[in-house]
Amino acid sequence: MNCKEFHHWLNTRDIHNHTLPREVSTHMAACRECELLFAGDDALERDIKRAFALEDLPRGLADRVDATLEHETRRKFPGGLNKPAGIALASASLLAGLLILVLVFTGIFPSSGTFKDLNQISRQAVTDHLKGDRRITFEAARAEQALAFMTQKLGFKVLLPDLPLNAVLLGGRLCTLGDCKAAYFVIQQQGQGRAVGSLFIMNTDHLAFDMPEGSRFTTSLKGCETRVWRDRGQVYAMVF
Numbered sequence: 001m002n003c004k005e006f007h008h009w010l011n012t013r014d015i016h017n018h019t020l021p022r023e024v025s026t027h028m029a030a031c032r033e034c035e036l037l038f039a040g041d042d043a044l045e046r047d048i049k050r051a052f053a054l055e056d057l058p059r060g061l062a063d064r065v066d067a068t069l070e071h072e073t074r075r076k077f078p079g080g081l082n083k084p085a086g087i088a089l090a091s092a093s094l095l096a097g098l099l100i101l102v103l104v105f106t107g108i109f110p111s112s113g114t115f116k117d118l119n120q121i122s123r124q125a126v127t128d129h130l131k132g133d134r135r136i137t138f139e140a141a142r143a144e145q146a147l148a149f150m151t152q153k154l155g156f157k158v159l160l161p162d163l164p165l166n167a168v169l170l171g172g173r174l175c176t177l178g179d180c181k182a183a184y185f186v187i188q189q190q191g192q193g194r195a196v197g198s199l200f201i202m203n204t205d206h207l208a209f210d211m212p213e214g215s216r217f218t219t220s221l222k223g224c225e226t227r228v229w230r231d232r233g234q235v236y237a238m239v240f
Contacts, residue, residue, distance in 0.1 A: 001027040006034045010041055011152075033142065037149050040137035040174050114208040115178070118217040122226045124178040125237035129198040129224060134186050136171030143169065150174060150183045156203040158183045161229075161236050166190045167197070177237070180206040189240065197240040204235060211235065 001009075001023040009024060028035040115121050138146040143160070150158040153174060163169065172185035182202040189195045204211065216229040227238045 003027075003031060003034055006031070007037075010034075010038060033145060036138050036142065036146075040146070040149065041153065043135070043137060043173055043175075115180075115206055116208050118211070118215075118228050119219070121177075121228050121235070121237055122217070122219050122221060125198065125200055125228070125239050126221045126224045126226055128175075128177060128200070129239040130222065134196065135173060136186055137173040139171040140169045143172075146172060154181055154183065154203070156234070158201055159232055159234060160185070160201075161199075161231060163187060164189070170196075172199075175200070177202055177206075187238075195240050197238060199239075200237040202235050204230070204233060207235065 006024065006027050009021075024038075028038060115124070147158050147160065150172075160169070167187045167189050170186040170188055172183060175182055175184035177184075177200045180202050182200050185199040185201070187197045187199055189197070211230050213230055213233070216227070218225070218227050220226070225240050227236075229236050
């Protein structure tokens with residue numbers, strides 16, 4: 001197996017099958033670049049699985065929803081519903097619920113991962129930064145190959161911004177910012193302290209508000225300094 005064949009396998013593999021073909025394992029043992037590509041792809045799949053894991057409804061929520069619907073029905077129909085009207089209302093409610101489920105699972109309906117404003121992006125970036133996960137699947141020396149790989153996986157051209165003069169790139173990987181697929185980079189300030197920061201890059205599809213090109217937003221949260229800006233059609237969030 002050569003690198004081209006490996007890339008084809010990586011893009012078409014069954015992510016539910018965790019058994020690696022022998023030729024794939026052999027190739028990765030001899031090719032560090034393809035090994036890093038696989039590690040990045042595998043890490044992204046795990047992050048996505050965790051981000052979209054199903055959770056149980058909070059206790060009592062279903063009962064509260066039923067009680068609210070019953071209250072609203074009585075408020076709007078104080079004389080009660082006759083049988084045909086009751087059946088129609090129940091059918092409409094069931095149909096609306098099914099439609100929402102279809103829209104959510106087909107991606108037409110906005111997901112809960114959509115960012116509503118700049119503050120929400122900043123909060124999420126700080127939260128993920130403070131988790132302290134500084135794993136990287138490529139080092140700075142392989143940034144060009146890694147950016148091409150991220151572009152292919154994320155569906156938009158991933159471009160690194162100009163870093164602050166006192167900061168250097170250490171490496172990066174694919175990640176999720178909240179529920180949104182993104183690119184993650186570890187950067188480090190030079191000089192005294194040598195603080196380590198996080199840089200997240202996502203496309204504008206995850207924005208539920210208008211963020212003009214060139215917009216810049218800074219804030220302090222939980223002891224961290226954050227910058228969020230839009231440039232070249234991408235959204236950047238940097239945290240130190």
